[in-house]
Amino acid sequence: MKGKSSPKKFIFITGGVASSLGKGLAAASIAGLLERRGLKVNMLKMDPYINVDPGTMSPTQHGEVFVTDDGAETDLDLGHYERFTSLTLSRTSNFTTGQVYLQVIENEREGKYLGKTVQVVPHITEEIKRRIHIAAEDAEVLLGEIGGTVGDIESQPFVESIRQLAHDVGPENVLFIHLVLVPYLGAAGELKTKPAQHSVKELRSMGLFPQIIICRSDREIESSLVDKISLFCNVQKENVFQSIDVDTIYQVPLSLHAQGLDQRIANLLGIWAAAPKIDDLEKVVFNFKNPLRKVKIGIVGKYTELVESYKSLDEALNHAANSCQLELEPVYIDAEELEKGNDEVLSNVQGILVPGGFGQRGTEGKIAAIKYARENKLPFFGICLGMQLAMIEYARNIVGLETATSEEFGSGGDLVVHFMEGQSQEGSKGGSMRLGAYDCELLDGSYAKKVYGASIISERHRHRLEVNNIYASKISEAGMVISGINKELDLVEVVELSEHPHFIACQYHPEFKSRPYSAHPLFKAFIEKADQYGK
Template sequence: MKHSKKYIFITGGVTSSLGKGLAAASIGCLLERRGIKINMLKMDPYINVDPGTMSPTQHGEVFVTDDGAETDLDLGHYERFTSLTLTKNNNFTTGKVYLQVIENEREGKYLGKTVQVVPHITDEIKRRIHMAAENCDLLIGEIGGTVGDIESLPFMESIRQFALDVGTENVLFVHLVLIPYVAAAGELKSKPAQHSVKEMRSIGLFPQIIMCRADREIDNSIIDKISLFCNVPKQNVFKSIDMDLIYKAPKSFQEQGLDKRITELLGMWTTEPKMDEINKVIYNSENPLKEVNIGIVGKYTELIESYKSLDEALRHAAITNQVKLNRIYIDAEDLEKGIKTDLLETVDGILVPGGFGSRGTEGKIKAIQYAREKKKPFFGICLGLQLSVIEFARNVVGIKDATSMEFTDKGDFVVHYMAGQTKDGAKGGSMRLGAYDCEFTKGSLGEKIYGSTKISERHRHRLEVNNEYINKLTDKGLVVSGRNPALNLVEVIELKDHPHFIACQYHPEFKSRPFNPHPLFASFVKASGKL
């Protein structure tokens, strides 16, 4: 039987954090715009079952899907660049694979056989690849980490076997390599890339397309070298150069003919990609009408990857409003110490994003109080909503020791653990995760922003506003405009006599896309720029 489904596997060499996720997302973007029904898969070689328990400063943010999976941040890129709404089946780790194989062994499913990496681990990886490819014509699978890592070997072996299983003519191996610039020599070097491809070939994988990542333009002599020494035709070697806007990547690859070459190699006949939306995003970002300064008050301020989706959602809002957005990262701990408070005066809007733990919370509360009292546009997300409620309870209602159960074991808990949640117990995958409904009060700012009274948004939290305090808060002017109808949980709060003060318990950044910016971010940037 002829196997008509097609597969692209993207690997990386020389170093991690090369941009495999963006390359995969860009390829997905172009092929989808050619009319191909695609799906995306991220395979992570680390042994954590999911990234939910990993530090965001080490691994970047945790992206949450509608069905409540805590996944790798690359799934955020996949959703932003394509029309896909991803699920738990679009990301798996070594931890998930081994967990499943060990459970199978305990249940006696291997009929007494010795359980080994080959075939049992590799079979489980292949099973998950097939599962991700069920409802598409083309699956784009990315393997995390770097070729040569001990961790990634079972995945490399699995895709080698997989190509034989489904027919090598249906599988395309794309390898992304670094072309480093050596300052002392004043030139780019191709040798690390050559070694990376040699490593691939030694384990039986022969990349048909090589993408060269560099921080500057790559001379054709480098492309010639890569082609010659890696045994890949010159028209299959592409450049992936640093750009000031990631949404320019698909256009750059399309201009080089990457998507056309992929369809030729896989024997897929398609139309030309529809590039209008991409061109508009690029035009708006390059032709801003004014500048807007947004102050982001957080504690992971040293690493942008911690707030990747948030950062992109702000960018989408800036693009749609045609403004140049300057992100001013304000360390909440500085505000606690009373330093750098002047930054709050210089920004046009204040954003307090999600986070965990008590460190920096008093600084965030100071920023919220400033935004409320000085009538500065404010937007709070998750912890940002909880701290807004605490600030209002303390400074307006007069509940001086208003606090959250997350920070202390004494005080007035205006924020407490949800039913079924505690500070103790297993951490992985145990929060309130995924999509939940929210209903707005008619005439509220929330309804006006969304243009609807019923919405669904993604959550990732353990704590919520304590309903016992709601009457005291609303009597003094706090507006609870959005609630979850099933559990009567506070989802959105607002202030009436304020140009723009809104906070939500969910994470709207996960659903924002460059071609369809999230309304909460778009309205916040608009209000901050007085547009």
């Protein structure tokens, strides 16, 4: 930018017509391109729902909960933000209507408003703006995304807040980008721009005048339709861009860059910056389009009907496969089907992954899958609950503790897994687990240390149960190697089987730190061993 005295720039992204258009991917792509131009960016997701955070929401409804280093339970879009940039985000990068109202109500109870009537304007909007400015503190450019769809009643305070903010900091320092759907109607045999026009009309009625429109479509939008959108939405034609369905999400920033979006943004905001370095993303896309062969991975879980429940996990597997120039073929296996004895699917995969989760439903199916992987020397990778169940399976079938179980499933039997100190099933559910980054020390000579190439690692957690150290020594004596521990809390973090080609499990969630151009070592090692299986 034009020297240190340059004013801070703000880019706000809204969406219209329908939800799930890909605002998060568009925001992440733009941030990645601007960062690659040498700008210091930060990102913010503003969620209009009244939940304080997504930590208590069903993953089948909302998708996964993404955890930051500082222990915030956040929207899954923050995962996209980190994967498309070099950012390590924090709790200041995501806030909800619930958090805003909670803070304003607490302020009112403490008398901070000096007896005034507390209203949406100015009190709620001022709190929203305060949080936006906090997110922008250490950045030259802040990209803020408003969740939901323009016209939703719950998003109105956010739209009003960014309208006010543009007035506060000067309209020359703020850019509004609106993402719209341009659907194809099969009966008419053509793309329709009317939904986009109505969406922009709705936005303009609220005082926001978008300078850039990004059109989502499943096919190329012809020039005459771009002209129409430009005319009826009062946006220059060179400021109308297309976001067409692509084979991999990592093509999105390359597609937008090819259309000149990042340069147009720089021009509109008066930013001087170098051309972006996109070699790393180009290599990812090349490997995706030119795989040497497929690798078939079985993912055993409860939420098999929705990939969004395991979004970071799915991405981390793809990153690892891509780094080996392989095509990932995920096989989502319903754990409850395995409980019925329908385990034929396990013989058709090259590796088994048991991810994290909560509750007893499906756990016996997951244990059956772990037993199959252990006995058949099939590459296995367990995460969080997956590690706990691996310990339970080993305790039952090798150590001889037939009643081995987890305290999460009841208080009877040998509680190989129990609630951490200060944790229980009762009490507050939101933000009350062990959350965020913790150090782990890896055992000398272990497979885990070989994979990481380091003795001390830091990984993100989200759990309230742990391996019971009373049983850990018995399980270790029987042959399972405890290869990673948190010394500060004396917690088992990583276990492995040395006589197995690849049997490793961890208490933390490594998927949160994987990047497309830097695959996580645990996922990469798993994919490499799976690719070798049966050869």
